[in-house]
Structures are given as C-alpha cells and as structure tokens.
Amino acid sequence: MKNDINCHASSNAVYGLGLIGAAIYYISHATGFWMGALGILKAIVWPAFLVYEALQKLGVTP
Numbered sequence: 001m002k003n004d005i006n007c008h009a010s011s012n013a014v015y016g017l018g019l020i021g022a023a024i025y026y027i028s029h030a031t032g033f034w035m036g037a038l039g040i041l042k043a044i045v046w047p048a049f050l051v052y053e054a055l056q057k058l059g060v061t062p
Helices: 002-007 009-028 033-044 046-058
Strands: none
Touching: 009 033, 009 046, 033 046
C-alpha cells in the first residue's frame, strides 16, 4: 500500500503546479472580480479543457 501512494506523488505535483499556473494565468487575464473567481474554477478543471481540445484537434469529438 505504501508504494501505491509514492507512485502517484509525481502526478499530484504536476497537477498542483498546473493548477497554480492556470490560476495565475486566468486571474491575470480577468477583467473583474467575478471573472477572477471563474478563473479559479477554470484552473481547478484545466485538465478537462486540455483533453477536450486535444481530442477535438485529433478529430475524435464532433
């Protein structure tokens, strides 16, 4: 069980750094308070945007 936890530590770090980077990006481009709040929510789900765009470029999604 201990090895399973250690195997996922690097992916958690990558997601965490991506979360921080996306939050900084979205907040810096926000035009108001609510757009900044929406940016934080977008930063939490940034992998979903990434996968959707990748699948769209590959022609998998309609």
